[in-house]
Amino acid sequence: MTKRQTTIITILSVVAFIMALLVSGRYWFRLDLTKNKAYTISKVSRNLHTELPDPVNITYYLSNKLRTVLPAPGEIEDMLKEYTAYSRGKIRLTVRDPVKSGLDEAEQLGLQPRQVPVVEQDQTSLITVYSGIVIEYLDKMEVLPFVISTDSLEYDLTSRIRSMVNDQERWVGVLVGDNFRQWNEDFGYLNSFLNEAGYRVRPISPGEEIPRNTPGLFVFGGVEDLDEWALYRIDRYIQLGGKVFFAVKGVYIDTPYGTIQAREQNNLGLLDMIASYGAIVRSELALDRNALTLQYQTRTQYGGVQIRIVRYPLWIGVRSENGNKEHPVSSSFNGLDLYWSSPIELPSIDGVESTVLFTSSAEAWSMRQSFYTNPETPSYMLEMEASDTRGEKILGVSLNGIFPSFFKGSEKPVREGSDEELPDMPDYARASRIIVVGDVDFATNMINATQARQNMEFLLRAADWLVSDDDIIGIRNRQPQIGRFDKIEDPQIRTSAMRFSQILNVGIIPLLIIGAGLFIASRRIKSVRKESLDAMNSEQKTNETDKEENNDDIQK
DSSP states (O other), X not given: OOHHXXXXXXXXXXXXXXXXXXXXXXXXXXXXXXXXXXXXXXHHHHXXXXXXXXXXXXXXXXXXXXXXXXXXXXXXXXXHHHHHHTTTTSEEEEEEOHHHHOHHHHXXXXXXXXXXXXXXXXXXXXXXXXXXXXXXXXXXXXXXOOOOOSTTHHHHHHHHHHHHHTTOOOEEEEEEOOTTOOHHHHSHHHHHHHHHTTOEEEEOOTTSXXXXXXXXXXXXXXXXXXXXXXXXXXXXXXXXXXXXXXXXXXXEEOTTTTOOOEEEOOOSSHHHHHHHHTOEEOSSXXXXXXXXXXXXXXXXXXXXXXXEEEEEEEEEEEOGGGBOTTSTXXXXXXXXXXXXXXXXXXXXXXXXXXXXXXXXXXTEEEEOSSOOOOTTSOHHHHTTTHHHHOSXXXXXXEEEEOOOOTTTTSOOOOOXXXXXXXXXXXXSOOOEEEEEESOSGGGSGGGGGTTOHHHHHHHHHHHHHHTTOHHHHHHHHTSOOOOOTTOOOOHHHHHHHHHHHHIIXXXXXXXXXXXXXXXXXXXXXXXXXXXXXXXXXXXXXXXXXXXXHHHHHHHO
């Protein structure tokens, strides 16, 4: 190769490298080996630029100090750059240090500082840092107060940008039907989770008119407290096309006073109305071999306090494999923790399509007569009806279609002592969506007992489905997921897996290591022998050559 050719190749290589850098901001390649492509920007986000008539500005307020102590901010910044690269200039990204920009500005925007421990020179100290995102579109603004993970970042960005562009506030109504429960007190985790996902929550009192523009409504309990007046409001909302999530059970559990005694619900009509839509919530309790653990205090015979942890079949850990992978709400189902749930039956209703969302295991059974809920109840008493009722139980369903009115052919309810009159039902019912889960407690703060964050994720997916953001659900379904460590529920399969693991780790792997060692040792011995033999042969040839040369010298 001549000097001129070398120079040309060098110049072309530099030009190619520079061109690659220039186009890398627009064209991306990522090798994502996760099952659900959790670290790849989804199609709906890549095509979001087609929905943007005006530019969107994203400002990432990041403390420079945080970059040096955690890797997450760098990952967030990389994802934001990739996210904006697909927008074809419609989304602009700016990264600012709030210290340089002014802490007053950050606080006025609603960014929340956090304290992070830092180890410097063998000393631990706390530093105050910011890692928040502000999204601006025209005169609208959305704020992510503190972001420290990319897990839900794409969902948060796309859902908020779309709602800003369409000028549609993302909100849901919640109706707490049980008189002994309050939204802010008993559903605090769910309220925070919905707010963090960008939903505004509007509590609706039982019997209050449900605004027609309510995108979706959650109804929690109310079997013994929602009267016909309140039920009429809900039924009319559904007839107008409203979407509802019903969380109800057929058996009352005394959780307010902590006795957890059970009895059949005094149904005022809610269970009958849900049954008319296509989901019968049975007045029984579901139990399962796949039980969660319950921790409680008990008194010893000497008057002391003892902490006990037991497997409690009335608390069911629904496995991910028992979810319906074909439905948007449960397609990426990560399991649920249910507390004293009731099984559901699906009668055939004209014009209504019913779909099972999740079930118990095949080792479940029902308790229909004597409701034993004490955690110290002997197992044989809990399983008295198991032989007659054992089998898979439906625990969550979705209904889709045009639902018959529960009050069709009946006079409108009236309230004693009130002159208010309920509005008429619409002449024609509109298509709607309904989800029914045979439990209420799974949505309350009781999730803290089993750290059931997956319950909140399921409820958020349900909210997305109710307000018809199916493609937004797709983004959430692609997030990284962590299941339970005790995922295998079948005893025989679990035993086989454990036996195989023991054989593999205790037997096969050590034998393979020993075999590999023997093989390597034998190869080395052969190599040494060969080298020795070659050395001997070489020495012998050398000696023979010297001998021949000596003979030649003697002859001469």
